[in-house]
Amino acid sequence: MQEKNIISFINFLKLFRNISATDEAIIADNLQTRNVNEYEILLQQGKTAKELFFICKGVLKIVSVNEKGKDVTQFFLKENQFCTVLNSFNNNVPANESIVAACNTELVLFSKEKLLQVYKAIPYFKESIHSITQQALLDKIAIRNSYLGEDAQTRYQKFILQQPEIALRVSLSDIASYLGITQQSLSRIRKNMR
Amino acid sequence: MQEKNIISFINFLKLFRNISATDEAIIADNLQTRNVNEYEILLQQGKTAKELFFICKGVLKIVSVNEKGKDVTQFFLKENQFCTVLNSFNNNVPANESIVAACNTELVLFSKEKLLQVYKAIPYFKESIHSITQQALLDKIAIRNSYLGEDAQTRYQKFILQQPEIALRVSLSDIASYLGITQQSLSRIRKNMR
DNA sequence: ATTCGTTTTTACCAATTGGTAAATTTGTTG
DNA sequence: CAACAAATTTACCAATTGGTAAAAACGAAT
Numbered sequence: 413m414q415e416k417n418i419i420s421f422i423n424f425l426k427l428f429r430n431i432s433a434t435d436e437a438i439i440a441d442n443l444q445t446r447n448v449n450e451y452e453i454l455l456q457q458g459k460t461a462k463e464l465f466f467i468c469k470g471v472l473k474i475v476s477v478n479e480k481g482k483d484v485t486q487f488f489l490k491e492n493q494f495c496t497v498l499n500s501f502n503n504n505v506p507a508n509e510s511i512v513a514a515c516n517t518e519l520v521l522f523s524k525e526k527l528l529q530v531y532k533a534i535p536y537f538k539e540s541i542h543s544i545t546q547q548a549l550l551d552k553i554a555i556r557n558s559y560l561g562e563d564a565q566t567r568y569q570k571f572i573l574q575q576p577e578i579a580l581r582v583s584l585s586d587i588a589s590y591l592g593i594t595q596q597s598l599s600r601i602r603k604n605m606r
Numbered sequence: 607m608q609e610k611n612i613i614s615f616i617n618f619l620k621l622f623r624n625i626s627a628t629d630e631a632i633i634a635d636n637l638q639t640r641n642v643n644e645y646e647i648l649l650q651q652g653k654t655a656k657e658l659f660f661i662c663k664g665v666l667k668i669v670s671v672n673e674k675g676k677d678v679t680q681f682f683l684k685e686n687q688f689c690t691v692l693n694s695f696n697n698n699v700p701a702n703e704s705i706v707a708a709c710n711t712e713l714v715l716f717s718k719e720k721l722l723q724v725y726k727a728i729p730y731f732k733e734s735i736h737s738i739t740q741q742a743l744l745d746k747i748a749i750r751n752s753y754l755g756e757d758a759q760t761r762y763q764k765f766i767l768q769q770p771e772i773a774l775r776v777s778l779s780d781i782a783s784y785l786g787i788t789q790q791s792l793s794r795i796r797k798n799m800r
Numbered sequence: 801a802t803t804c805g806t807t808t809t810t811a812c813c814a815a816t817t818g819g820t821a822a823a824t825t826t827g828t829t830g
Numbered sequence: 831c832a833a834c835a836a837a838t839t840t841a842c843c844a845a846t847t848g849g850t851a852a853a854a855a856c857g858a859a860t
Contacts, residue, residue, distance in 0.1 A: 478755070486751045499744050508748075542736065549743040550693050554702075556750050557680045561672070561786040563818090563846070584808060592755040597847055599809050757816070757848090778838065791817055793839050 417445050417468040421520045424466075424492050428540050435534050442526040448513045454495075455511040461500040463521045467493055470517025471581050473590075476509040485589040487552055488514060488578045494545065514582040564593045565601045611639050611662040615714045618660075618686050622734050629728050636720035642707040648689075649705040655694040657715045661687055664711025665775050667784075670703040679784040681746055682708060682772045688739065708776040758787045759795045 418440050425431060431439070448454060448470075455461050457476060465472070472495050474486040486509060489495045500507035501524065522530070531538040555574060559567045568591055572579040579587065588598040612634050619625060625633070642648060642664075649655050651670060659666070666689050668680040680703060683689045694701035695718065716724070725732040749768060753761045762785055766773040773781065782792040 476751070482755065484751070484754050486747075486754065498740075499748075502740075542740075546692075546736075546740060546743070549740070549747065552747055553680075553743065553750070554693075556747070557670070557678070560678050560680065561676065561783065565846090589755065594848060595808075596810085596849080600847090603809075759816090788818060789838075790819085790840085794817090797839075 417518055417520050418443055420468050421466050425537075425540060428544065429536060435537070438533050439530060439537070442522060442530050443520050444523070446519045446521055448517050448519065450513050450515050452513045453510055454513065454519075455497060455500075455507055455509075457508060457510040458506050460504055461497045461507050461511075462524050463496065464501065464524070464527055465495040465511070465519050465521045467491055467495060468518045468520060470519075471514040471578055472517060473512050473514040473582070473586060474509045475512050475589075483589060485586050487555075488575065488582065488586075488590065490575075490578055493548065494541075498545070498549075514578075514586055559591070564591065564597055565604070567591045567593075568598065568601050569605075611712055611714050612637055614662050615660050619731075619734060622738065623730060629731070632727050633724060633731070636716060636724050637714050638717070640713045640715055642711050642713065644707050644709050646707045647704055648707065648713075649691060649694075649701055649703075651702065651704040652700050654698055655691045655701050655705075656718050657690065658695065658718070658721055659689040659705070659713050659715045661685055661689060662712045662714060664713075665708040665772055666711060667706050667708040667776070667780060668703045669706050669783075677783060679780050681749075682769065682776060682780075682784065684769075684772055687742065688735075692739070692743075708772075708780055753785070758785065758791055759798070761785045761787075762792065762795050763799075 421443065422431065422436055422439060425439070454465065454472065455463075467489055469491060472489045474489070474495075474497070476484050476486060478484055495511060497507040497509050497511065499505065531541075558570055558574070562570065568587075571587065571591060584598055584602075585595045588595040591598065593601075615637065616625065616630055616633060619633070648659065648666065649657075661683055663685060666683045668683070668689075668691070670678050670680060672678055689705060691701035691703050691705065693699065721735075725735075752764055752768070756764070762781075765781065765785060778792055778796075779789045782789040785792065787795075
């Protein structure tokens with residue numbers, strides 16, 4: 413049953429570059445699958461990220477706890493997106509953020525070790541991952557910047573236009589946290605928009 | 607007199623990896639220098655980025671105009687940072703942002719063409735640029751996320767701690783725009799902080 | 801279906817921020 | 831140094847948002 417998630421990961425990669433059957437096998441052999449339920453923690457803030465996730469179905473959120481102890485949702489990741497705490501994963505340092513399932517989610521994942529093996533075996537795979545990663549970072553920045561200087565209602569409206577699939581699947585309090593407002597404010601905004 | 611800026615660029619690169627004299631020459635030969643004054647536009651929103659800048663002295667800002675016609679400062683870049691609109695530069699599409707000097711600034715720059723030549727001639731140079739770029743993107747995201755859910759005064763306090771050199775050199779209105787508040791609010795905040 | 805715990809909604813008031821406008825300061829140029 | 835333009839500060843009021851608390855709605859488990 414997990415077979416289909418591996419296939420959908422490989423199919424995703426093929427959008428960027430053709431992959432030979434041999435290379436497909438190498439990738440599949442180094443891949444694991446995992447399913448998690450809402451609230452489950454995939455990486456705890458303070459630990460070092462040792463896995464690269466790819467989301468086949470569901471939504472993950474990157475969360476940090478600020479000085480006042482408040483949870484802040486930094487961003488959401490959905491189907492066909494990679495997820496890790498890159499700074500931690502790359503540099504072997506403790507993560508400043510946690511990775512948490514925002515709803516029930518199906519994943520495939522590489523351990524860092526396996527990923528490096530695949531990089532070695534398939535040089536263009538490394539290139540692909542890097543360019544996908546870079547584009548993902550640019551997208552995250554673009555979304556955040558689009559909220560700049562906007563009031564709460566405008567940010568919410570942009571959010572449901574930019575990320576409608578996520579808007580429908582995660583909790584109000586997560587969205588409020590992501591938009592930098594209280595859940596009471598977001599609830600009021602929703603009411604005003606009806 | 608521009609000689610020193612080329613040298614400081616090469617010295618910056620050497621922080622990441624040793625560079626042979628031959629390679630230094632190749633890099634220097636493909637580099638240009640340029641000085642700009644405050645307000646000067648290095649890339650106009652809507653045009654395609656064809657240059658990669660490296661700041662030797664001064665501050666640049668990335669600015670976009672939102673739907674309401676308001677200028678929004680997305681971020682500042684200072685000494686020893688690269689600057690371009692990466693999405694435009696990489697994919698040859700029109701930039702959604704402008705690059706503007708936030709104060710008098712000394713630069714070195716590669717045209718895209720020259721940069722690709724150096725990439726070809728010095729493979730590890732490409733690797734270095736890519737990893738520096740990736741780290742820079744992560745840093746931008748981290749800074750933005752640190753403002754999330756904070757009120758205006760807290761954002762300003764974090765800003766002057768995180769980017770003190772910039773806080774001292776760019777205009778109040780640019781900082782207000784960057785922090786997503788009006789210049790009147792920022793002026794009031796400064797007053798309250800004395 | 802009922803209960804329990806969690807999430808969302810609502811309400812009220814206080815605090816923060818925005819908008820408009822004018823005064824002041826700063827910096828530049830003749 | 832005078833005059834001008836631009837940037838910053840100040841003031842006032844309106845609008846938005848936060849904080850606290852309670853009610854209502856929802857979902858999971860018995």
